[in-house]
Amino acid sequence: MNSNFHKNIHLLSLWRQLRPILRGSAPRMPTLAETLANYVVVDHAYVGRQVVPLSQIRGSVTPARSHDFDASFRLLRNHDRARWQSILAARRRGVRLPPVTLIQLGAIYFIEDGHHRVSVARAEERPDIEAEVTVLQVAEAPAWEGTR
16 A cells, blocks of 8 residues: 555544544543442453454553543543554554453453553454453442443
8 A cells, every 4th residue: 555545544543533632522531440439349250362342442440541542542642652653553564462451340341451552443443352351240230231
């Protein structure tokens, strides 16, 4: 593919990331701790490597990352841009990246490791991503259960 195509893809991706920020409509990414505030974790289990729909990844385990990415996993800070671009370049070269690490709570997932990889996958409009998953069990079903 020619370099103009890659420049146009990059510009489109950049515009998609900046548009909500410029409009002031980029919602903050929720954290696992905030989500668990009203629940008691009763158990957890590592369930292994799975393919997870990107649409079900909704937040971060790491509170600091909620300031680096918005709720759609678009970069909010310029200092992470080089890392993001290096992951995108690796994907375009066909490099197989390691799976992300996720915590599952009900039907949604929180990223423990791999925020940039999820962000790049979403920008590429991929449907899913490979992940190492640990499931949390809580005393009550989360409010979003049954609203699938």
